[in-house]
Amino acid sequence: MIPPSRPLNFDQEPFVVIWETTQACDLSCVHCRACAQPVRNALELSTTEGKRLIDEVAALEAPVFVLTGGDPLKRPDIFELVEYASTHGVRISLTPSATPLLTKEAILKLKECGLARLAISLDGPTADIHDAFRRVPGSYEWTLQAVRWAREIGLPVQINTTITRHNLQYMDSIIALLEQIDIVLWSVFFLVPTGRGSVSDLISAEEFEQVFEKLHETSQRVKFDIKSTEAQHYRRFLLQRRTEEKRKNSGHRLPSMLGMSTPDGIGRAPRGINDGKGFVFISHLGEVFPSGFLPVSAGNVRKQGLTDLYRHSPMFVALRDSKNLKGKCGVCEFREVCGGSRARAYALTGDMFAEEASCVWQPRVTERRDLCHS
Incomplete structure (x- = not known):
């Protein structure tokens, strides 16, 4: 695996590769990109096809490889896939759903198979708020229990939070909760109205700036790292702040937007990354998208290699040209x-x-x- 600080040529290699291993999930989240359902699709990439995909990811030397869903634990072969990736030099992050499938034994087995990080969603500071998002009672408590189990065995934890009109007012309380648990990264997603996500759930442009201010202020004092997803203009905000701080000679620390590594060794995305530009998403059916939130296919890994699609697809090439x-x-x-x-x-x-x-x-x-x- 290449060092996360190595400069990447986004025309040749992605920084982040995400594989949607399945759309099956026992939750029914109101903002779900995938419109997940309880039953697996028979046309999902098979174990053999998944390993072939992992071989390509290993050859690309992508610093970040995420197995997502749906709920990856709905695949009985998920442990085999994690172990295969780990033994082929790929550092893996997994995003399971907080359901009874996410047991202490499952988390331990994932770690033994070589999982580098567990990423789990938390969208509210209380059970009422979080469970309303997930539409399954008990999801909040299961989330916190899974975090405790992971930390007990030394598995690094990432928390994912999607900011919408429904939980914007609870940001301070969410941050306070995160400061009480031991995590390495808070990944803040900004809603894209696709799948179950609704335009009416979007926050305003002015509210984006307020959230940016909150994230920046929080980053100055917490031990965990903070990154944004689908808020590329947070980088503009940080650059403007950095310029202000330089003028004031205050010496305050600003979050780096250069390639870096979090404590568990998984690379942190460098500045400039965007949908199709350093980022690629493979669906459960093998379709290759610029991101999971931009559902326009460049092709299918069953017919064409991931590397070829990423480098030469007209859509990907166009997305990388400002x-x-x-x-x-x-x-x-x-x-x-x-x-x-x-x-x-x-x-x-x-x-x-x-x-x-x-x-x-x-x-x-x-x-x-x-x-x-x-």
Whole structure:
């Protein structure tokens, strides 16, 4: 596995590879990208096909490989797949659902098979709020119990939180809860209205900035790392803050947007990563998407290699070229480091190159200087 700090050429290799091992899940989350259902699809990638995919991921030397769902634990071969990846030099993160399948024994077995990190969702500070998201009573308590079990055996834990209109007001309480449990990373997802996600659940552009401020403030004092998903303009926010701090010579620590490694050795995404640009998603059926939130297929790994699709698909090539961006994103001085959420643009307009509607920043159109290296 390559060191996470190694510079990557996003035209040749992704930083993050996510495989949706199944869409089967016993939860029914209100914002689920996958519209998951209890029963597995008979056309899912088989164990053999999954291992072939893992071989490609190993050859690409992607620093981050995530097995997601649905609920990966709905696949009886998930332990075999984790062990196969681990023995082939791939560091794996797994995102199981908080259900009775996620037992202490299952977590221990995953660790013994070589799992590097357990990532589990927490969308509210109380059972009432979280379980309303997951639409299954008891999910909140199962989540916290799974975190305790993982930490007891020394397995690093990541918490995923999706910010929507329904839990925005509870951010302070969620942060307070996270400070009480031992995690290495808080991954904050910003809703893309696809699958079960609704446009009415989106927060406003101004509220995005308020959340960015909260994340930045929190990052100054907590022990765990914080990253955002589908909020590429958080990088713009951080760069602006870094510029302000330089002027003030305050010496305050700002979160790095260069490649870095979290305590468990799994790489942290460098700046500039975006849907199809350093990021690739493989569906349970083998379809290759720029992300799980941008459901436009470039092809299928059953017919064409992942490496070939990532490098040469016209859609992926176009997504990596900032000259294709439209509206204010196309003239923004932060376009190389940010680029806006291509998934959200597609969900809202049907055009994956449209401007990021959830960004308040008005580009200095006459100032073509790119600030990503300032």
